[in-house]
Amino acid sequence: MTTITSPQTNGLGQFFKNNRGVLFSIAGLIFLPFALTLLDGQSIGSMLANESGLSKFYQGLAIEIFILAIYALSYDLLFGITGLLSFGHAMFFGVGAYLTGIMLKSFSWGLLPIIGLVAVAGLVMALIFSIVLPRVKGITFALVTLGIAQVFYIVIQSREMADLAGAEIGLQGVTPPAYLNPVEQRLRFYYVGLVVLFGVYFLYKRFVDSPTGHVCVAIRENEDRATMLGFNTFYFKLVALTISSITAAFAGAMHGLFHPIIRPGIASSHYTIAALLMILMGGIGTLDGAIIGAATFKLLSFYLEKWFGGTSQVIIGVVYIMLVLFLPYGIVGTWKLRGVRLRDGWRDFLQRLKPSQTNND
């Protein structure tokens, strides 16, 4: 294992050089609320006091993007890095959201114990999935996870759970703690979301660059070969699954704190597909791609909904199909893997976008 060398990350200068784009984005996002305030003509003081305005609205949108980005990152680790196709990822998200909501509403726990509980729940769910992990592979694993997640989706919608989870309507009347209220303390929530997102991002980047991460990539590329090299692939898959599920549960917890109603739809298979769509837009297997894909997805669905109303879903579906057909590497993937240079011309660009002949199963 020592033969695998990770990229040079020692030294602050090197770190800055490697992550220039990300650090610029973080700086931009830190100043975004202020810039929007100035654009709106609102005073900085009123923005700091969380008075409603353009800035507050876009902060809300950005927080939703942060949550989705964490969720997409976790799915990218599982599917894009380790190559485990799971259709039950929305269950992780849903468990996080519902646990947070139920604990706040029915048991009035504090935020810290809830975070611990969510982490434990993520671990437990990963262990549940890991029962089938060593036995079924590929498509069958996807089907089993879909089935397990579907059971959870049905259970939270059932009438027997109505007192706790609110049946089909969703969990209502959750009061988040006053210091992290999404309405009165939105600016604080925004920065908390930003910190969590990029904390997760850098942790993930470290994980992917670590020897363990390298083995995960090897499992994605060729599991038999990884086994032949002497790695216990089950262990590595379990590590990736656990990290992924805990992260997704945290994303769900933030969703539960931010949204006034926790709808059961967040645990449905459509939400897993949304994660798939996000990382597909950004580029499968690239962590930057997950964040960019989540932002693209949210903005696209938000504005299409605003402009086209009901037909927006059809348009998103068409965009999705076009992406699969013509841009299979996503935004970041195309940028990185194919090295797009503008002077190569448009024709050459199109030539590069063609689905490759390699096997991806």
Added chain:
Amino acid sequence: MTTLLQSFRKNRALWVTLLVLCITFLMAVRGLVDPIAEGGERYKNVVITILRGLSTGSIIFLVASGFSIIFGLMNVLNMAHGALFMIGAYVGWTMAVRPDTVVDAFTPLVLLSAGFTLLPFLDWSLQKLNLPKVAGGLLPWVGLILAIVVLGFAFPKYPITSWDVGSYEISPTNYAFAASQGQLVAPEPEGFAGISPLVGLGSIILGGILAAISMAGFAANRRRSGAGTGSTKESLPWKSFLIFIGLVFLGWIVYFFNTPISTFLLNIDTTWLFILAVLVAVATGVLLGALIEATLVRPLYETHLYVLMLTLGVSSIIIEVVRAIWGAPEFTMPRPSIFDGTGEGCPAESLGALIEHKCSTIQVLGGRVRTYNEIFIPILGIVVLITVWILLQRTRLGMIVRAGVQDSDMVKALGINVQRIFTIVFALGVGLATLGGVIGAPSTGLTTTLGDSLLINLLVALAIGGLTSYPGAAAGALIVGLLQQFIIKYGQIGIHIPFMDEPFKPTPPLVPAMTVLLMVVILLVMPNGLFGRKE
């Protein structure tokens, strides 16, 4: 005897699993026997539950068989199968309840598809022309854009009798009832709005041809870059012209005789309408399947994961389109009249009386069995099972398909046009799904979530039976159907568990939960399913 022992040793897990399943089944049956009743009536619940299980299983099987053959042959996990099942149900409902709308929609669709029959000719001419690179690259996009513009101009102006979905907001229940009976007042078609019929119909034909040109152009580009395999035909394909002219002619005839055809269809017996609905739904499925395969799936054969994601997108588009066309309310589809009699002599006492009075229910061991749901659907399921089995075992196509499931590269190497076989199998598989949809519609009703719930059942059934095995699809569908109906039945009467005063009643959410649990357990014992091929 020794061979039996050997096969037992080889497939120990399979035999043990089957044994456990059988014992569980027998125990479940025993629990349903009514100890108080006399004679044959003791088995009333058992018979009815098994029949219902067969019915549910038949619907799942109809869809699962196509799905598993498609997956086995071309490694395409068609996640749009549930949505296509739903399309079958909705199209069948429209044909059975509002045949006039189908007649209205027939003309533009036929005229549109007429353009696509020219594809062989266009392919041929593009090969002969051998356009320069830039023109060849631009042609399909220009064709596509022009097609969208022309169709976008003509289609919205086409007079299709529709019902007012907007009135749903006033009273959902009334609306759903009226819609299910086909009693909504529809605006009369007044001919093309604003343009003459000649221009309207002509531009639909033109749009179809332009779309076909664009498709041929894309195919030519793929061929040039070496991705696709295409055979060069030397002679001009005249046949496609004849089909084109025939379809255009058919479209015009239906347009000019629209009113008499609609009146005729509205006045015939519901049994005939039901048969027509089945035919229309299956035809829709076959055409849609061929279209999806040819345009979307074919470029991505080599990349299975992308096909999976693509079909997911297709599924969501179909669901949204259904929601846009038919609206959100639930519909019920009327049963065909030979299974819908309720008058004198019903419920029927014997099979003869059933046929004579066309009863909707029949008296079996003191209980009532619904003729359509619990007798007709299982029989149809078995008929389809045997038909497809014969197709697979006794025909040339079936032989190629079986060979392709084992090793598609070898089939290709033997000089068989695999691409054509793929298209045919995909189309037939989707046709089976829509058949399941229209057959199941009278018993389950129509909602826009129909496809989702079916897809889950279908995947569970296939995972239990083995993903690529045809007998496995049948066995899995049967197991899932029986399990669901038994749990539903036990939910009504309750299970007596020792040391508990109250009988335990499984609640509705337990139904899917138990099927999934069974799937997980079986997959833990046998990772490839009961009859799945070992990897």
